[in-house]
Amino acid sequence: MAEKLIPITLKVNGREYKVEVKPNETLLFVLRNKLNIKSVKGSCYRGECGVCTVLLNGKPVKSCLVLAVEADGAEITTLEGLAPFGTLAPIQKAFLEHGAFQCGFCTSGFILTAHWLLTHNPDATEEEIKEAISGLICRCTGYKQIIEAIKAAAKYYKQDKQKQ
């Protein structure tokens, strides 16, 4: 029994991909294995750890819980999409300058979630930051420097908001 392949379109980091997927393939699987976007990681594959977080139409989702077909036509941002190649976005720079990562396996999920948070709420309080990242696991850092990095990056998002 040959499984039916469904053609879908994904716009990832501004580039359009046409790809054929199986109905049961997750967005995580397709991003990693068909589009070769390896910054997106997988660990628990059940929505607990958040290392597979990507922005789907601007909102963080756990890509292990989204079927690729559900993402048809969507705009997706992964860590590589936050800044032009070879440069770092302010939130990436803040993570670097505050020691907000160690092994780095969860980092993509944290940075993308923080980017979404600060885009919408650049005045986020410490409690709001903790709330926003509560769906993500980092076993290395103890979160303190992640929270500090997000606080430090907030000023760039405030400036952006003022410009708009």
Added chain:
Amino acid sequence: MKYVGKSIPRIDREKVAGDAEYAYDFTLPGMVYAKLVAAPYAHAKILKVKYDEALKVPGVLAVFTGADFPFKVGIYAADRDVLAREKVLYYGHPVAAVVAETLEAAEKAAELIEVEYEPLPPVLDALEAMKPDAPLVHEKLHEYKHAPFIYPKPGTNIATYLKLRKGNIEEGFSKADVVVENTYYEPLISQGYLENWVGIARVKSDGTVEIWSSHQSPFAVRNLLATSLGLPIHKVVVHHMYLGGGFGGKAGLLLEHIPVLFSMKLGGRPVRLELNREENSFYMAQRAGYYFKMKTGATKDGKLVAHWGEYILDAGAYADYTVNIARSVGLKPFGPFEIEHVHVDSYAVYTNKVPTTAFRGFGLMEVLFAAERQMDLLAKKLGMDPVEFRLKNVLVPGKSLTHTQERLREDAGDPAGAIREAARLIEWGKPPEQPKEPWKFRGKGFAAFWKGPVQPSNAAASAIVKLNDDGSVDVLVGTGEMGQGTITALAQIVAEELGIPVEKIRIAPERRTDMVAYTWQTVGSRGLFSDGQALIRALEDLKSQIRKIAAQVFRVFEDQIEIRDGKACVVGEPWECISLAEMALGYMYPNGNAIGGPLIGRGSHVPVRNTIPDPETGKSVPAPFYTFGAGAVEVEVDLISGRVKVLKAVMVLDTPAINPMLVAGQVYGGTVMGINIALIEELKFDENGRLLNPNFTEYKVARAGDIPDEMIFKTLGVGQKDAPYGAKGVGELTMLPWPAAVANAIANAIGVELYELPMKPDKIIEEVKKQRPELLEKVKEALKIKG
């Protein structure tokens, strides 16, 4: 200093850019996929494995069973089957495997494999396993090869034991005015790293084996593969990539041999074995469980005089590193205090549970939970302040004898200073302000700690530094990068020594064992000390070559050349210089004559004056350094929910820091991990030995909302002379005081003494009911009044 001691950003910035490569991301063309089949029994005879149907699945290349690999593997004892033979030893034990063109086909075929079992009674508790009539996990223990310092007892479940004897224990207790005797329990837990184990192996036609996998120590993997499979060491090439967390769980014998063996049987095709989270909990070794029986005595003026202990580690089905952890807790059986009479027996015991191995701290957090509880309970009996009691007994460098009868070197550190400073930072002696809710109670707790690497007395390291023709530098070291940040600290050392910016230094993210310098392992908080020492020697070697060339060019003595800002200059005449770039590949005079040639520095390290423990007494110098420290917490216990919240956590380490920001990261990470282990973490098994929480839904690691309100840390900057810029290991140390400090703080808050981990809400309420029923009554009363 310009670079050392500064909080520069980590050099592995690819991790925030998104192109850091992990073994998880690695693929090879033509790669095929392996899937293992897990046993549904904790202990059972394998009667038959039927796989005809599995072979019919399109794309399936082979099915393997234990019979295909009739030998055992292991790190210190060869106790492990590649795939279970004759019987399965724990729930989840891999009993067969499929290799197929796609993962889907492999998974489908794996489901079609039928195994017939005859269930056997499992032994699931380490104390039960010690009993003479206990079922045997390994009947053929007498046949197993093992390292000379491991002492299995054939005919029992004992995987190893260690004896520590100092002084005369009877005499010690005869001098004691107060004695406390307790049994402590700590369950099996998970390292909880995020990158599940993955390995991609291929065999070349000339017999070379190559493996890319998630591991901490590339050279350990190489050595174990070569030894286990009977291969020459130079024919095994291990590729280390960024590692998504290890915490000890990726230090021992991992699963590399499985894809390697499969590739050998499949004509060298690259084979990928990738575990999902649940499989990772079954197939990868977890952390042992512990029983500590302790009896400790002191005189009425507060001098420790005797400590007796029996330590029993639940090693699970395969003991991997746990046999060495039994040595670790046996050789450091108590906190950093001097005791004249010590008598400890430690055992690692096989049970029908998941295999166990190292975890950050290598048994020290576990033994210190018990030992630092003993200290508080003794202080209480003596009516003495716990900090004062510790200061009275703390090891004094240059003077004291440790539990292994080692006289501490004079520059060993500052154990007393760490205790004093932690006490100051937590405002010890000032009672915490009690919250207005009458069901909430606050208290403070304290614990001291120490640790050095547990390693062979000759655990070596080396480093190679190559100068490039633009004055940049390639550094070759063997230590793995798993987030601990050693490579950033090493780059800072190079920058400092050569006077060049960190940007001009490359330490490649990949380690290939045939292309980088050797180091024994990336464990035990030894990396910076060991690889750092080798690196400093390599830089000295390079600098002496630089000085020699510059001395020749300027016609001065070598000691009249100084190296700074990437140049070699005549002392006193800083305008007379040659840049390092000019001499990197050989210095050329204006007339074309050249001298020197490419400059390469090399350096080695081996621990000095370490000794093998005496088998009867444990007497030894077991480690090249100890890091000393102390931790203190203020907690709030909520007697309605039973929850404990850590409000403030203080840690003081005696060592200097090469990079304070990265040390802070280690401290915060270790603090949150250690406190979570104290309060929540536990691998749960049902009565048949089935692991109930192999995933992050039921195994709760800390999240952002769980961290202490305040975390404070300080390093005292007291270095050891032979350590790189004095800096000693830190990574594991950051875990050590927390379970004890939290338990001591709970006792201080509500007067309830706890002896078991984790200290979960239901456990706390249960113990309050037993030990302080009047406290619960008071809470109920207060609630009634409030309505």
